[in-house]
Amino acid sequence: MxxxxxxxxxxxxxxxxxxxxxxxxxxxxxxxxxxxxxxxxxxxxxxxxxxxIQSIGSNLIMVQPGAQRGPGVTVSAGRGSAKSLTSADATAIAQSVSSVKAVAAEVDGRYQVTSKGLNTNTQIVGTVPAYTDVRNLSIDTGNFISELDLTNATKVAVIGPTVQSDLFAAGTDPLGQTIKIKQLAFKIIGVTKAKGGSGFGSQDDMIFIPMTTAQRYFSGDQYVSSISVAAVSADTTKTVQADVTTLLLDRHKITDPTKADFSTLNQADIASxxxxxxxxxxxxxxxxxxxxxxxxxxxxxxxxxxxxxxxxxxxxxxxxxxxxxxxxxxxxxxxxxxxxxxxxxxxxxxxxxxxxxxxxxxxxxxxxxxxxxxxxxxxxxxxxxxxxxxxxxxxxxxxxxxxxxxx
Amino acid sequence: MIEVKGITKTYKMGDSEFQALKGATFKIEDGEFVAIMGPSGSGKSTLMHILGALDTPTSGTYFLDGKDVSTLSDDELANIRREKIGFVFQAFNLLPRATVLRNVMLPLVYDTVKRSERKARAEEMLKAAGLDEDHFNHLSNQLSGGQIQRVAIARALVNNPSLILADEPTGNLDTQTGEIVLGTFQRLNKEQGRTIILITHEPDVAQHAERIITIRDGNIVSDAKNLHQIII
Incomplete structure (x- = not known):
């Protein structure tokens, strides 16, 4: 046929x-x-x-404090609640672990923020200049926190675009303006570029201030909420994660790894x-x-x-x-x-x-x-x-x- | 030429057997017009199926144009039907939603005839079967019974068969239309020398053939020239 x-x-x-x-x-x-x-x-x-997940940063290892434990007692508070990590830990990681691109510790808190007549409640991140490298953050206008700000614990703030639209009328240049965080006046020195995305902590809705400032005025101690470590490449994240763990165990004088007072999370694990x-x-x-x-x-x-x-x-x-x-x-x-x-x-x-x-x-x-x-x-x-x-x-x-x- | 020797056909129905044909022997020369006549249940349909290569006999031989057809496979039988046999059925069996021309061209679809030649062949056969040209593009269900049967005859002719088998071709037609259809067969036999086998239970219809083979209870009881036709 x-x-x-x-x-x-x-x-x-x-x-x-x-x-x-x-x-x-x-x-x-x-x-x-x-x-x-x-x-x-x-x-x-x-x-x-x-x-x-990629927008959080690349080849990232997150170090967070572990659960708070009483001496010898097994009652534990939630993971991350303990105050066990310090900025000195972060410095040590940067100095002695190889294949690390950058390290940024941060002190987090949620506070009420006001500007002229407008207000919002958002996450305040006290951090260091290396934060931009670790978290792939870029600046739209102005500057990010400098080493000088860090040493002097100046009251300057870098705001995310969501914060900008929450606190300022459209068309207003926020640079040089003053906002009040927990009644303290901060001068805005920069605005970050929008990263988009939601969930997993949108970095568009954050205010960045020097870590020392956050420790002095808000948390009142030397501890940090988390340390972000960026490895040089995806292949090295596993080793960096292991090295960071060994270093911190050593620094915190813990011999049994199961009793570590911190936890590390590999970005690749989160992604998978x-x-x-x-x-x-x-x-x-x-x-x-x-x-x-x-x-x-x-x-x-x-x-x-x-x-x-x-x-x-x-x-x-x-x-x-x-x-x-x-x-x-x-x-x-x-x-x-x-x-x-x-x-x-x-x-x-x-x-x-x-x-x-x-x-x-x-x-x-x-x-x-x-x-x-x-x-x-x-x-x-x-x-x-x-x-x-x-x-x-x-x-x-x-x-x-x-x-x-x-x- | 058809040569049938001692063919029998036995049907098995569970445990019992039924012999529909009990040894038929005859010859039909090219260009003959033969009627096979018998009452229903006489075995004439079984004989028609075997002659038409739709079925094979249980025993005996059937030579069609010198080729033994009695032992062929289904596909080989299909080839025989395609090349050598044209059927005209009582129930016409045209494709209802197709045009007259498409119905007539249908056998050529299974043949190796070029698509371009088919239409001309079909038109020629429709003219030979006596259908008016203005009906060629009608759908087959828009035609009268007599016209439909002439389309069916054209379809049977279109592959130039050595044998045309007409199974009760007038069974669904009134007497007058039946006469016209039978006249068509006679004309095709006389003018084109077509070999035609007419299967019927009606003596009146059988009278249109030149030779009548009568079959009863699986046996051929008579095989004679039709004097009526010879006189005319």
Whole structure:
């Protein structure tokens, strides 16, 4: 049989019952488009989380104080509550651990901040100049905290863009203005560039002041809330993490590592933990969509079986005028492949469109992975063959005499 | 040429067996117009299926144009049907949603005839079968019974078969239309020398053939020239 003849037969058979062909195709369209859209949502969630983890800094190791323990007693307060890390620890890390790019200790607190008539409650980070290197922070206007500010414990502040919009009317230049943190006046010397992202502590909604200032006026002691260490490369983060742990254990005179009064977190670990969560999400969404695809495939099989029964006499006639079993099975197989092919293409376009709309309307960040398009297309072609094969075989095996007599 | 020697056909129904044909032997030369006549249940349909290469006999041989058809596989039978046999059915069996031309061209789809030649062949056959040219592009369900059967005849002719098998071709038609269709067969036989086998249970219909083979209970009971036709 000529290819053109097969296509012509397929077209006339499918267009003969447009409503049924359309509805059957709809099953595949829904299946494929949901696979594409769901995988795009999963992929989008993954990349948005990865991005926001990346925005914290690169090759980062976070050192946080451990739980506070009473002497010899096992009652512990929450992790991070202890005051066990000092700025001297940070200096020691910078000096004696190799492969460290920069170290920045910080003293955190949340306070009420006011400017002329406006006020907000935000995170105040007392830190050192190296903070910009460690946390990939860049300055939009003005300057970041200098070594001089640190030594003199000056009352200067660098604000994030969110803070700027919370405290100043649009169009006002905040540089040189004074804000009050906990009733103390601070002069604004810089504004950081927006990093975007939310969750995992948006750095756009922060005020940075010299660490010494924070210790003197707010916390009142020499302890720090956390130490961020940036390794020179991704490969060295593991060793740096181990070296930092050894150094601090040594400095804090702790012999049993399980009783450490601090904890270290590797950014890569956070990222992989987060991505394993989103992977589960993607798999979940994908399998729900996959189920609808299988349902669509069964719809095709159902339609093809009905069609074989309805066209029994036609099959008998075709056999009587010389069609072989293979001619008949090819015809039915092509019909089902054609349905899934068109349905699959429509589904890809629709799924892509849904992902785009979700993105465009800002409902959800999505990204359509090319692999999901190929996957969906391959699956739909496979469905056409798998679910079309049985009806096609059945048609091919019909006895022409009985088929011609079929009422 | 058709040469049938001692063919039998036995159907198994569970444990019991039913012998539909009990040893038929005859020859049909090229260009003959033969009626196979018998009441229902006589085995004439079974004989028609074997002659039409739709089925193979349980025993005996069937030579069509010198080729033994009685032992072929399904695919080989399909080739025989495609190349050598044209069917005309009682129930017409046209594709309802296709045009007249497409219906007539259908057997050529399974053949190696070039797409460009098909239409001309189909039109030629429709003219030979006596259908008006303005009906060629109608859908087949817009035609009358007589017109439909002439389309079916054209379809049977289109692959130039050595044998045309007409199974009760007038069974669904009124007498007058039936006469026209039978006249078409006679004309094709006389003018184009087509070999035609007409299967019927009606003696009146059988009278249109030149030779009548009568079959009853699986046996051929008579095989004679139709004197009525010879006189005319």
């Amino acid at each position: 000529h290819v053109l003849d097969i296509l012509e037969e397929t077209y006339s058979a499918l267009s003969g019952n447009k409503a049924r062909s359309g509805l059957t195709m709809l099953g595949i369209v829904i299946g494929i488009s949901s696979v594409i859209a769901m995988l795009a949502i999963g992929q989008g969630a993954q990349s948005s989380i990865t991005n926001s 933990a987060a991505s394993s969560v989103t992977q589960i999400l993607t798999i979940l969404l994908g399998s729900v969509a996959g189920i609808s695809l299988v349902v669509g495939g069964i719809g095709i099989m159902n339609m093809m079986l009905t069609s074989v029964t309805e066209r029994t006499r036609e099959i008998g006639l075709r056999k009587a005028i010389g069609a072989k079993g293979s001619d008949i099975s090819v015809q039915f197989l092509v019909e089902s492949i054609f349905l899934t092919f068109i349905g699959g293409l429509t589904g890809i376009v629709l799924g892509w469109f849904i992902a785009w709309v979700l993105n465009y309307l800002g409902i959800m960040q999505t990204s359509v992975a090319l692999y999901s398009v190929f996957l969906a297309f391959g699956v739909s072609a496979a469905i056409g063959i798998v679910f079309g094969y049985y009806p096609a075989r059945r048609a091919a095996k019909l006895n022409p005499i009985q088929a011609l007599r079929f009422e």
